[in-house]
Amino acid sequence: MKIPVIILSGFLGSGKTTLLLSLLQESKQRGLNPGVVMNELGQRDVDGYILQEHTGMTVEKLLDGCICCSRKEELGECLQVLLARRPDAIFIELTGVANPEEIAYALLEAPLRDRLTLHFTATVLDAENTLEYNSRLSADRHLVRTLRQQISSADLIIVNKSDLVEQETLWKIEKAVRKQNIEAEIVYTHYSKINLVPLLAGITPRELPIPAPQRAPQTFKSAAMTRVLPDSGGTALKEHDTAQETSYSQVAALTLTFPQGAPAQLTRRQFETFFRECGDNLLRAKGHVILSDDEPVQLVQYAGMRTSWEASSYPGLPYVVCIGLNLNEALLTERWSALFRS
Numbered sequence: 001m002k003i004p005v006i007i008l009s010g011f012l013g014s015g016k017t018t019l020l021l022s023l024l025q026e027s028k029q030r031g032l033n034p035g036v037v038m039n040e041l042g043q044r045d046v047d048g049y050i051l052q053e054h055t056g057m058t059v060e061k062l063l064d065g066c067i068c069c070s071r072k073e074e075l076g077e078c079l080q081v082l083l084a085r086r087p088d089a090i091f092i093e094l095t096g097v098a099n100p101e102e103i104a105y106a107l108l109e110a111p112l113r114d115r116l117t118l119h120f121t122a123t124v125l126d127a128e129n130t131l132e133y134n135s136r137l138s139a140d141r142h143l144v145r146t147l148r149q150q151i152s153s154a155d156l157i158i159v160n161k162s163d164l165v166e167q168e169t170l171w172k173i174e175k176a177v178r179k180q181n182i183e184a185e186i187v188y189t190h191y192s193k194i195n196l197v198p199l200l201a202g203i204t205p206r207e208l209p210i211p212a213p214q215r216a217p218q219t220f221k222s223a224a225m226t227r228v229l230p231d232s233g234g235t236a237l238k239e240h241d242t243a244q245e246t247s248y249s250q251v252a253a254l255t256l257t258f259p260q261g262a263p264a265q266l267t268r269r270q271f272e273t274f275f276r277e278c279g280d281n282l283l284r285a286k287g288h289v290i291l292s293d294d295e296p297v298q299l300v301q302y303a304g305m306r307t308s309w310e311a312s313s314y315p316g317l318p319y320v321v322c323i324g325l326n327l328n329e330a331l332l333t334e335r336w337s338a339l340f341r342s
């Protein structure tokens with residue numbers, strides 16, 4: 001029996017890892033043993049550590065590049081490693097600039113096509129920012145096209161961070177989504193909390209002799225929905241033109257580390273000001289930092305221009321990964337160093 005693959009896509013900071021955490025918790029409750037591939041643009045494995053901290057799971061990590069373009073060849077090797085562990089399903093979390101169609105096509109290539117089947121592609125949108133991205137990212141036409149492909153190739157669109165916007169914005173998002181994808185189910189949520197039953201439908205522990213995974217006609221939210229997913233058992237793929245469709249966006253990551261022996265002296269406000277002053281070009285930042293007060297190590301996340309903090313048990317040297325469009329690395333590094341001199 002082929003192993004079902006669920007692809008999690010969506011722009012930077014939209015809520016993919018939050019969704020993956022729920023999926024892993026639900027999988028655990030069902031006695032499933034999933035394999036996970038996480039891809040990060042930066043050199044540091046921030047999300048993998050979050051996952052490990054919350055679920056105790058180890059994941060296959062592909063760092064420092066995007067598996068839909070610059071690190072494409074490594075995806076196959078990584079999936080082979082996971083297959084050797086005989087997982088019940090495989091969850092692939094893409095980078096925010098990845099085109100999920102590329103991954104879907106990679107699954108159709110030999111030898112993977114004999115072992116894997118695409119079960120679902122879910123794309124997460126940040127309700128607060130998604131309508132702005134076309135104009136904000138217009139300098140990078142590849143990226144704008146990739147964001148459209150994230151929507152058009154999805155079976156399920158999760159409009160996340162609904163807690164941060166008015167109902168009117170949600171209607172506008174639905175209208176914009178429908179221009180790209182008339183079929184996908186759309187669900188509105190916060191902290192990526194959806195009904196996971198349809199997503200995991202037909203995926204069972206390997207010991208149980210159950211037929212191949214199938215899409216269930218259940219809805220992703222509790223209220224009844226009229227649309228029923230077609231029982232196709234896989235994502236419909238459109239005609240492929242790799243040269244035109246790969247991401248290769250201008251988004252890049254820069255890892256900023258604390259200077260050797262630097263005393264813990266920075267405040268939350270200083271980090272928040274640092275991110276804000278990076279301006280529109282900074283799209284995402286995340287890392288583990290030490291603050292001046294007696295606080296434990298903090299996981300800091302900057303997404304959609306908001307900064308959030310969470311206690312962390314990260315034991316390594318502190319760092320922050322900054323991800324952005326045309327980041328001025330020299331300026332950023334200088335401003336970062338200046339933080340420690342003040």
Ligand SMILES: Nc1nc2c(ncn2[C@@H]2O[C@H](COP(=O)(O)OP(=O)(O)OP(=O)(O)O)[C@@H](O)[C@H]2O)c(=O)[nH]1
Pocket residue numbers: 010011012013014015016017018019047094095096160161162163164189190191192284286301303308
């Ligand atoms: N207010 C609010 N914050 C959210 C919601 N969902 C996620 N977040 C926060 O948004 C930040 C990014 O969430 P992630 O799940 O890491 O997003 P991601 O898409 O995996 O991010 P990258 O893979 O790094 O691009 C975190 O600080 C989350 O706690 C939501 O519905 N509402």
